[in-house]
Amino acid sequence: MSAPHTDHSSQPVLDSSSIHDVPANAAEIASHAVEYLKVGAALLVLTGVTVGLSYVDFGSRNMNIVVGMIVATIKAGLVAAIFMHLKGEKITIWRFLVMTGIFAAGLFFLTYLAHSDPISGTFHATH
Amino acid sequence: MLNKWMGIVPNASEHGRSVEHMLEVCHWFMLLLFVCWGTFFLISVYKFRKSRHPKADYHGVRGSASSHAEVAVILIEATLLLGFAVPLWNKRVVDVPDQSEAMRIRAIGEQYAWNFHYAGPDGVFGRQNAIFVTPSNPLGLDPTDPAGGDDIVSKNELHVINQRPVVLEVSSKDVIHAVSIPHMRVAQDAIPGTRVPLWFRPIRVGKFEIVCAQLCGAGHFAMRSLILVEKQEAFDAFQKETMSMQHPATASVN
Amino acid sequence: MSTIATADTGHHDATKEHGHGEHHHPELGFLQRWVFSTDHKVIGLQYAVTGLSFLFFGFLLMLVMRWQLASPGQPVPMVGAFLRSVFGQTVMTDAGALTAAGYNVFGAMHGTIMVFFGIVPVAVAGFGNFVVPLQIGAPDMAFPKLNMASFWCFFTSCVIMTGSFFVPGSAAKSGWTAYPPLAGIADLEGGNIWLNGQTIWLIAMVFNITGSLLGSINFITTIIQLRAPGLTWMRLPFFVWAQFVTAFLLVLAFPPLEAAGFMQLTDRVLGTSFFMPTGLMIGQSVAQTWSGGGSPILWQHLFWFLAHPEVYVLILPAIGIVSEVVANNTRKPLHGYKAMVYSVFVLGFLSFIVWAHHMYMTGMGAKVAAFFQVTTIMISVPSVILLTSLLMSLWGGSIRFNTPMLFATAFLPMFGLGGLTGIPLAFNAVDLFLHDTYYVIGHFHYVVAPGTIFGLFAGVYFWYPKVTGRKMSEFLGHVHFWGSLITINGIFFPMFLQGMAGVHRRWYDGGVTYEQLAGPVLHWNMVMTVSAGLLALFQLVFIWNFFTSWKLGQKVGRNPWDATTLDWDTPTPPPHGNFDKPLMVYRGPYEYSVPGHPTDFIPQTEKV
Amino acid sequence: MSNLISKYFPLFTDKEVPHTVQARPDTGLYSAKLGIWLFLASEVMLFGGLFSAYIFLRIGAEPGYWPSGLLNVPVGTMNTAILIISSVTVVFAWAALKMRQLGKYRLYMLITILCGAIFLTVKLSYEWPAKFNHFGVFIKKESASKYEAFLGNKHLEVTGQNPRWEITGHLLDAPKGSSYAHQAEHNAEHFAHETGRHDAVTPAEDDYVIQVDAVNANPSDKDNDRPHFWPRETSTTLAVINAKDVESASVFAPRHSTYFATYFLITGLHGLHVLGGILVFLYLWLPFPGGTGLYKTNPEHLANRVEIAGLFWHFVDLVWIFVFPIFYLL
Ligand code: HEA
Ligand code: HEA
Ligand code: CUA
Numbered sequence A: 001m002s003a004p005h006t007d008h009s010s011q012p013v014l015d016s017s018s019i020h021d022v023p024a025n026a027a028e029i030a031s032h033a034v035e036y037l038k039v040g041a042a043l044l045v046l047t048g049v050t051v052g053l054s055y056v057d058f059g060s061r062n063m064n065i066v067v068g069m070i071v072a073t074i075k076a077g078l079v080a081a082i083f084m085h086l087k088g089e090k091i092t093i094w095r096f097l098v099m100t101g102i103f104a105a106g107l108f109f110l111t112y113l114a115h116s117d118p119i120s121g122t123f124h125a126t127h
Numbered sequence B: 001m002l003n004k005w006m007g008i009v010p011n012a013s014e015h016g017r018s019v020e021h022m023l024e025v026c027h028w029f030m031l032l033l034f035v036c037w038g039t040f041f042l043i044s045v046y047k048f049r050k051s052r053h054p055k056a057d058y059h060g061v062r063g064s065a066s067s068h069a070e071v072a073v074i075l076i077e078a079t080l081l082l083g084f085a086v087p088l089w090n091k092r093v094v095d096v097p098d099q100s101e102a103m104r105i106r107a108i109g110e111q112y113a114w115n116f117h118y119a120g121p122d123g124v125f126g127r128q129n130a131i132f133v134t135p136s137n138p139l140g141l142d143p144t145d146p147a148g149g150d151d152i153v154s155k156n157e158l159h160v161i162n163q164r165p166v167v168l169e170v171s172s173k174d175v176i177h178a179v180s181i182p183h184m185r186v187a188q189d190a191i192p193g194t195r196v197p198l199w200f201r202p203i204r205v206g207k208f209e210i211v212c213a214q215l216c217g218a219g220h221f222a223m224r225s226l227i228l229v230e231k232q233e234a235f236d237a238f239q240k241e242t243m244s245m246q247h248p249a250t251a252s253v254n
Numbered sequence C: 001m002s003t004i005a006t007a008d009t010g011h012h013d014a015t016k017e018h019g020h021g022e023h024h025h026p027e028l029g030f031l032q033r034w035v036f037s038t039d040h041k042v043i044g045l046q047y048a049v050t051g052l053s054f055l056f057f058g059f060l061l062m063l064v065m066r067w068q069l070a071s072p073g074q075p076v077p078m079v080g081a082f083l084r085s086v087f088g089q090t091v092m093t094d095a096g097a098l099t100a101a102g103y104n105v106f107g108a109m110h111g112t113i114m115v116f117f118g119i120v121p122v123a124v125a126g127f128g129n130f131v132v133p134l135q136i137g138a139p140d141m142a143f144p145k146l147n148m149a150s151f152w153c154f155f156t157s158c159v160i161m162t163g164s165f166f167v168p169g170s171a172a173k174s175g176w177t178a179y180p181p182l183a184g185i186a187d188l189e190g191g192n193i194w195l196n197g198q199t200i201w202l203i204a205m206v207f208n209i210t211g212s213l214l215g216s217i218n219f220i221t222t223i224i225q226l227r228a229p230g231l232t233w234m235r236l237p238f239f240v241w242a243q244f245v246t247a248f249l250l251v252l253a254f255p256p257l258e259a260a261g262f263m264q265l266t267d268r269v270l271g272t273s274f275f276m277p278t279g280l281m282i283g284q285s286v287a288q289t290w291s292g293g294g295s296p297i298l299w300q301h302l303f304w305f306l307a308h309p310e311v312y313v314l315i316l317p318a319i320g321i322v323s324e325v326v327a328n329n330t331r332k333p334l335h336g337y338k339a340m341v342y343s344v345f346v347l348g349f350l351s352f353i354v355w356a357h358h359m360y361m362t363g364m365g366a367k368v369a370a371f372f373q374v375t376t377i378m379i380s381v382p383s384v385i386l387l388t389s390l391l392m393s394l395w396g397g398s399i400r401f402n403t404p405m406l407f408a409t410a411f412l413p414m415f416g417l418g419g420l421t422g423i424p425l426a427f428n429a430v431d432l433f434l435h436d437t438y439y440v441i442g443h444f445h446y447v448v449a450p451g452t453i454f455g456l457f458a459g460v461y462f463w464y465p466k467v468t469g470r471k472m473s474e475f476l477g478h479v480h481f482w483g484s485l486i487t488i489n490g491i492f493f494p495m496f497l498q499g500m501a502g503v504h505r506r507w508y509d510g511g512v513t514y515e516q517l518a519g520p521v522l523h524w525n526m527v528m529t530v531s532a533g534l535l536a537l538f539q540l541v542f543i544w545n546f547f548t549s550w551k552l553g554q555k556v557g558r559n560p561w562d563a564t565t566l567d568w569d570t571p572t573p574p575p576h577g578n579f580d581k582p583l584m585v586y587r588g589p590y591e592y593s594v595p596g597h598p599t600d601f602i603p604q605t606e607k608v
Numbered sequence D: 001m002s003n004l005i006s007k008y009f010p011l012f013t014d015k016e017v018p019h020t021v022q023a024r025p026d027t028g029l030y031s032a033k034l035g036i037w038l039f040l041a042s043e044v045m046l047f048g049g050l051f052s053a054y055i056f057l058r059i060g061a062e063p064g065y066w067p068s069g070l071l072n073v074p075v076g077t078m079n080t081a082i083l084i085i086s087s088v089t090v091v092f093a094w095a096a097l098k099m100r101q102l103g104k105y106r107l108y109m110l111i112t113i114l115c116g117a118i119f120l121t122v123k124l125s126y127e128w129p130a131k132f133n134h135f136g137v138f139i140k141k142e143s144a145s146k147y148e149a150f151l152g153n154k155h156l157e158v159t160g161q162n163p164r165w166e167i168t169g170h171l172l173d174a175p176k177g178s179s180y181a182h183q184a185e186h187n188a189e190h191f192a193h194e195t196g197r198h199d200a201v202t203p204a205e206d207d208y209v210i211q212v213d214a215v216n217a218n219p220s221d222k223d224n225d226r227p228h229f230w231p232r233e234t235s236t237t238l239a240v241i242n243a244k245d246v247e248s249a250s251v252f253a254p255r256h257s258t259y260f261a262t263y264f265l266i267t268g269l270h271g272l273h274v275l276g277g278i279l280v281f282l283y284l285w286l287p288f289p290g291g292t293g294l295y296k297t298n299p300e301h302l303a304n305r306v307e308i309a310g311l312f313w314h315f316v317d318l319v320w321i322f323v324f325p326i327f328y329l330l
């Protein structure tokens, strides 16, 4: 399950007056602000890195794509983990997100496989 | 036997026997399952109807007969799959016979007819380009290419030689069609932009129907062709005659 | 208690101010109550009635097609002239016979309507909306307004799709699979790029998909969040499980088709060529309309990525309904409930990685083919477990053969037949022979017609008393059942024989062109068509029963079937908010005939 | 027992739907949070479908038919940065609400909305129109040698690179009957005005006249082999291309190539998401009863709404993080 400190919303609020008060974890949230700023900065830097790396020759176009995708995945991971609070998110959500990831990967991989493994002797007129 | 009872069209190709065999095994397996399950079903329905069995039994079936049955089903399916299906397919797509052994013919679909393109005596297909396409030159054969000088094209009739493997290179000009020859137990979609080989070895002289097996428009239902499995001599005669019609100049040289 | 209650939602919630209080709201107008309702039960009914009407419409389209198949080129008797005036000259000749293009229009629309506008709305959205919140003890769906939005999205798609019959060139005519390039170029010549069948089909599908997505998100959230206290996962009725997995299939499999729909749409209206290969010819010349470089196969991948899971979407709710009815009428627990739950999950998971078994003919190499054959065979295992468990559940029961149970019982061997005939199709060497023949048509109709539709009938007869407070006539129900069972087999069994003989699908003339392949089995066409006509007559019995029982049926109380699940623990019909007492669940869903207990059923809420 | 029930499931006797604001204890989630994540899961599959199309089409593309270096990288980078900044401000807005600081919330939300608006404006008023005014002509392979001076295929062959089949730039004259005639006329005027070469373009029935890009002006310059960060000026060189030698000719619109088709479809759909996000944020920012109006009565509910809208916004950012490199850079 999740670590309690990232859980912003499940504090039981049982009488109507308390919903106007600053929640107990306000200090927590304030301390997160710094983290958000750092991540934002990291994302900006990584954007620069992506652009920069695309002008470096890694031997082949494909290698460049791989490198670019790795950096993009790191960035996406940061957004998901910190901004979207996936780090420490509830297990229920994790469960189906993992499924989604698997199916999306399956879609990519299997269509790729189908493309790369035709009957031998197949000729493609493409462009 | 079961296949026969269900009225399967007779087989006319070499590998067709294995396809048929596998279908037969499948059908027996299905029949067996259906009969076993069905018997159990009928007995339950009869024996446990309310008037006969007024008080239900909380536990129902005890023991693990059903799990055993399920495991047996899995084993049989696995055998069918790994023992028959996968090797059979590999044979079809990996071991395509080569140039020397097989006859190569192109099958090009269009709304609503098949063009069968033979390389002719020289065994080389002429260059094609869409700019040359006209009603009388449906494949757009390049008139300046010498390799095309002896190529012949027949519409809706595929002539092949008995016992000689055929590699059909299937493609399409417009929409997706599919070559399906039920007697030969083969089928392949004809996809514009690709040319996919499809092979079989006919083993019976005769005339069989070729179906367009992919919806291709209003005329789809009537996009019927014939495959004529002939003896060598008959095929040669066909080739000669067609050539003299399509290339009067070249044909006379031969 | 009530202070606490208001604290949670907030006393200011808009709905509250409009007076959704403890009691029924006489002040709600007709529109708010029956049309723009946010009540899950009303929305469920809206879905079910719209869906049933489309099922019937889809069937009528098929009757015209079946007429054509049995007597090619003959004017449709009695209604020919009428059809001509409604559908226009693309579809019907002046004499009142179906044209070849018309056959394709009706075929494509029969498939589309049955799948996306018939079964899914009735089985998933109709039964799901009405029954799921009741069975889990929730006052409504988690997002009532979203629920309404979902229905109106769906309804919009219905209007658009139906409207497409009336544009020049008539509705979509490229199969329910809409394969490009055929679908890509269809209806474009000389016409308006927007107002034509295929384009409208795509737009309607986008709405339909969006509605489905919203609905499914709602179902999943509801099931996770709103289960009554004590209703742990393993105490859920199996129907809820089936709907839960179904909703996941829809949420994750539909979007790629939506993406593909956008792509086909831009291919048609913006001249892109996602699915149009280079050098595509129309008539005698290369089509200059598209830039080229696309792949027709890409569409097939994206389509079947949805459409295979979709077939389980068609069957799972029906299996769920059948499970409820079987448990209730055998008066004993389901055999292997847990195994069934696991199976349904495995089924759901695997259904995402088998799709290319519909594409064996597109030219697959050894690796891909082996992969998809293996997964396809694997997926039959959980189906076998599900069906076997239901079968085993009969043993030792005290079976009441009321109408719902008759349909549920017949579902088992019928689905069995359909499922079993899927097995040869899974082996691609065999599929070489069977692909695109009536064997395939027979296979899937056995699963969807005497399978799913029978499951739906069982559900209608079963929950009708909860909805209306009255039972449907048992006598008419029996007539409907026996008539349907016999005639439906008369339609679909001969399809296997025709398929084995080499008769292919989507043939306008039913096979007259092909003397060799169809000649020997052509006579079956008449048998099938007559059976279809008779089947239609028996449906009239159902429709009559359905509407007259609303006012005339036998009145019943809360729990006419002596059932255990929470849906039978509400007043009949359930009021707004559903339950009239605090709920606490103490036991599993099917505690029938518990040894030592005075009655033969213990409701889930009974403490003992 | 019944106390315990009413504590955790207070609403089961009421007619209202529970867990709209409060988390359900056993899942730890309020319903909308779960709902939005499910929605995002479906969005992953939606964009997943589009990206798999991208992969499929790109591997299938014949060498020379998948353009690169045609988009404006600095502008794309700037837009990326803007989205990232807006992602930061939106979490700040949420945190401010959590701490019950309405003023700060309003400020951060405003910045977020402005960022979104800038992003869209740049896309719609600059990037896309610039594309629609850029022209490309694919030369038939058999005629390519005629245009070697613009294609530079010999140079590319020697250096082991993919061949080039396209000549791009600004269209100054189009064959008769072309739907681009009007655009060409406009460009030609502009060209004359800029260069003073009033008679450079002599109208011909069936020629395309293109003021070519730097790559085509100087195709064997090694410097042109790689894409450039700062887009290069269009040269003043003119290419005259006979319509017979042309395989396809189009502005950089979706119909130009599968590359631009995927580019426009994916960025278009992404843009729609940005627009949707902005509308939702505006609603939450303005004093609607469900927006800041909610603050007075139930600030926690408002915070939840901002949280889920924010989740959506981050997702939109996340998609862009992939879109940017695959279209602009690689
Ligand atoms: C609800 C719908 C549904 C269901 C459940 C299934 C289930 C299965 N389907 Fe089917 N299928 C379709 C709907 C469905 N299908 C449709 C609509 C098409 C065609 C689409 C088109 O082209 O237009 C199709 C096409 C189709 C094809 C492509 C054929 C072709 O085009 O060439 C294949 C190939 O593998 C296939 C396989 C299977 C398999 C292996 C199963 C398995 O899951 C089946 C598993 C079930 C069992 C194995 C049954 C177990 C039986 C028993 C235990 C005996 C019980 C007996 C008694 C009770 C008496 N199906
Ligand atoms: C869920 C899906 C579904 C269902 C239920 C059906 C039901 C039926 N189908 Fe359908 N069919 C398809 C999906 C379905 N079909 C698809 C996908 C295709 C392929 C299309 C293509 O080629 O692209 C196809 C194709 C198809 C063909 C092949 C056409 C061809 O290839 O040329 C045939 C031929 O006989 C056929 C017949 C029938 C018949 C007789 C029924 C009967 O079983 C119908 C029975 C109907 C009912 C029993 C209706 C009950 C409803 C009511 C009574 C409503 C009551 C109303 C109220 C109370 C308000 N279908
Ligand atoms: Cu060609 Cu069907």
Ligand SMILES: [Cu+2]
Binding pocket: C307, C308, C311, C355, C357, C358
């Ligand atoms: Cu399938």
